[in-house]
Amino acid sequence: MDLRTTYLGLELAHPIVASASPLCADLDGIMRLADAGAAAVVLSSIFEEQIVAQELAEAAMTEMGTDSQPEAAGYWPPDAGSNVLDGRLEILRRAVERAGVPIIASLNGCSASGWVDFARKLEQAGASAIELNIYRVPADPAESGASVEAAALEILRRVKAAVGVPVSVKMAPFFSAPGHMAAQFAEAGADGLVLFNRFYGPDVDLAALTARDDLHLSNPYDIRLPLMWVGLLSRRIPTSIAASTGVWSGADVVKYLLAGADAVMTTSALLRHGPAYLGTLLGELRGWMQRRGHESVAAFKGQLAAGGQPDEAAQFLRAQYRTILTTYDAQSASRL
Numbered sequence: 524m525d526l527r528t529t530y531l532g533l534e535l536a537h538p539i540v541a542s543a544s545p546l547c548a549d550l551d552g553i554m555r556l557a558d559a560g561a562a563a564v565v566l567s568s569i570f571e572e573q574i575v576a577q578e579l580a581e582a583a584m585t586e587m588g589t590d591s592q593p594e595a596a597g598y599w600p601p602d603a604g605s606n607v608l609d610g611r612l613e614i615l616r617r618a619v620e621r622a623g624v625p626i627i628a629s630l631n632g633c634s635a636s637g638w639v640d641f642a643r644k645l646e647q648a649g650a651s652a653i654e655l656n657i658y659r660v661p662a663d664p665a666e667s668g669a670s671v672e673a674a675a676l677e678i679l680r681r682v683k684a685a686v687g688v689p690v691s692v693k694m695a696p697f698f699s700a701p702g703h704m705a706a707q708f709a710e711a712g713a714d715g716l717v718l719f720n721r722f723y724g725p726d727v728d729l730a731a732l733t734a735r736d737d738l739h740l741s742n743p744y745d746i747r748l749p750l751m752w753v754g755l756l757s758r759r760i761p762t763s764i765a766a767s768t769g770v771w772s773g774a775d776v777v778k779y780l781l782a783g784a785d786a787v788m789t790t791s792a793l794l795r796h797g798p799a800y801l802g803t804l805l806g807e808l809r810g811w812m813q814r815r816g817h818e819s820v821a822a823f824k825g826q827l828a829a830g831g832q833p834d835e836a837a838q839f840l841r842a843q844y845r846t847i848l849t850t851y852d853a854q855s856a857s858r859l
C-alpha cells in the first residue's frame with residue numbers, strides 16, 4: 524500500500540505530520556514522535572518576542588561594553604551570546620541529524636520587522652521548511668481588513684526573501700475572504716498553507732474578575748471549518764495544503780485527504796494519547812484504504828474537493844446551511 528504524499532516539495536512516507544506543540548519542543552519529544560512514525564515534525568514555535576528580546580539583550584551588552592572600556596569585551600564570558608534561541612537551534616540541528624524525517628521549523632510572529640531574518644538561521648540549522656504562524660488579533664477598530672492582509676503578506680515576503688527552503692503559512696480562518704487571502708499568500712510566494720491556525724480566546728475568572736488564560740484541546744467537531752476550506756481551496760490554490768485541527772482518528776485523516784489535503788497534522792490527539800497514537804491513526808488510515816480497495820493515497824486524495832465554479836460551491840454551502848438549520852430536530856437536543 525502506497526501512503527506517500529508530497530508536501531511543500533518534501534517526499535513524505537505518509538500524510539500524518541505532528542504539528543507544533545510542547546511534544547516538539549525538545550530532542551527527546553521530537554525523537555519519540557519520529558520513532559512513533561510521524562511523517563514529519565513541526566517544531567514548537569520560536570516567537571517574535573523571543574527573538575526581539577534576545578536582540579535587545581545583545582545590543583545592551585554590546586553598548587555596555589563600548590561605554591566602559593575597549594577591553595571590556597575580553598571580560599565577557601565566552602558563552603555571552605548563547606541563549607534560549609541558540610538552544611533551540613541546537614535542538615533543530617540534532618533533530619535533523621537523528622530523526623530521519625523532515626523537520627519543519629515554526630516561526631510565530633505578528634510584525635514585518637527584523638526578527639523574520641531569524642528564518643535564515645533555521646534554514647542554516649537544517650530545517651527542511653519554515654512554517655510561518657502569523658498570530659495577530661487586529662483589535663484596533665480603525666484598522667481595515669486590507670491593512671491586516673497587507674501586513675501578513677509583508678511578513679511572508681520577508682521570510683521568503685531570507686530563505687531558500689519552502690515556506691508555509693499557518694493561516695487564520697478569520698479573514699473576510701479566506702480563499703482570496705490564501706490566493707494572495709500563494710502569489711506572495713507561499714509554498715504551502717496550513718488550514719488553520721487555532722485561536723485561543725481568554726475566558727473570564729469570575730472569582731478574581733480577570734481574564735483567564737487556559738487551553739482546551741481541540742475536539743473532533745473542530746474539523747468542520749478547516750475541512751470545508753481544504754475542500755474549497757485544494758484544487759484552486761497552487762500550493763501544498765496541510766489540514767490542521769480536530770484530527771482525532773484515522774477517519775478524520777481520511778476526510779481531510781478526500782477534501783484534498785497533501786498532509787494532515789495533529790497535536791491534541793498526540794498530547795492526549797501520546798506519540799504512539801500515530802500508529803493508531805496510520806492503522807486506521809490503512810484499514811479504510813483496504814476496505815475501499817485503494818492501493819495508494821494518491822488514488823483518493825482530493826476526490827471530494829470542490830471543482831467547477833466557485834459560485835456553485837457557494838450556492839451549495841448556502842443551501843446546506845439552510846437545510847441544516849431548518850431540518851434540525853429540536854426534540855433530539857433534549858434527548859442528549
Ligand SMILES: Cc1cc2nc3c(=O)[nH]c(=O)nc-3n(C[C@H](O)[C@H](O)[C@H](O)COP(=O)(O)O)c2cc1C
Binds near residue numbers: 567569767788
Ligand atoms: C499545548 C499546545 C501548544 C501549541 N504550540 C504551538 C506552537 O508553538 N506553534 C504553533 O504554530 N501551534 C501551536 N499549537 C497549535 C497546534 O499546532 C495545532 O494547530 C492546534 O492544536 C490544532 O490542532 P489539533 O486539533 O490537532 O490540536 C499548540 C497547541 C497546543 C495544544
